[in-house]
Amino acid sequence: MSDLTHVEFKSVSRSFGGVPVLRGINARFSSGETTVLMGPNGAGKSTLLSILGTRLSPTRGQVHFLAGSDPLDKHQVRAQLGWLSHEPFAYLELSGRANIELTLRLHGLDASHYERIAERVGLGKFAERPLGTMSRGQKQRVALGRAICNNPRLLLLDEPWTGLDQDSQKLVERIADESVRAGCILLIVSHEPGTAERLGARELVLRGGKLEPTS
Secondary structure: OOOOOEEEEEEEEEEEOOEEEEEEEEEEEEOOEEEEEEOOOOOOHHHHHHHHOOOOOOOEEEEEEEEOOEEOOHHHHHOOEEEEOOOOOOOOOOEHHHHHHHHHHHOOOOHHHHHHHHHHHOOOHHHHOEHHHOOHHHHHHHHHHHHHOOOOOEEEEEOOOOOOOHHHHHHHHHHHHHHHHOOOEEEEEOOOOOHHHHHOOEEEEEEOOEEOOOO
16 A cells, blocks of 8 residues: 555635535645644634545645555555544544554554554553553653554644643644654644744644645
């Protein structure tokens, strides 16, 4: 399967029950590039993220997932997708290790890859406990391990630093930087001013369903 190299939004709009949420979005997200998406609550950030992550389709307009000039279908994109939210969205009754091993198997990878991932995201003995017994930071380390277990070419980070201590925040930033250096397309949704400047990233501001012109 060819590696995803860029995603193009062409006049993308999305409505729910006739209410417009995104209005004529034109944007390009490229390999080796970090984009920070800013905007107030209700601006449409989650909807844009869900379209980029293939969970939603546009009401109007087109989204092209491309490997060079070759189009990729949703199944090919999802095989190369990693997603980290401010909530772990994992099985609370399973151990952290079991959650990651399950994700590996879903991607057709052997569970033996767990040790490599555990070392990369700093999982200790706590990962043998049920996820529901873990602290916020420990849960996010497990969730981050799940997000990167397939070496994604498209990595979506939705408010990834919410409620994390300084060490966990630095871990997320390190993994994000490593992923981009490896050619990943990275989109970070954030409310924190200065995030793009701190990460040396491109900033997009979404307001009222429209992207504001960049200066």
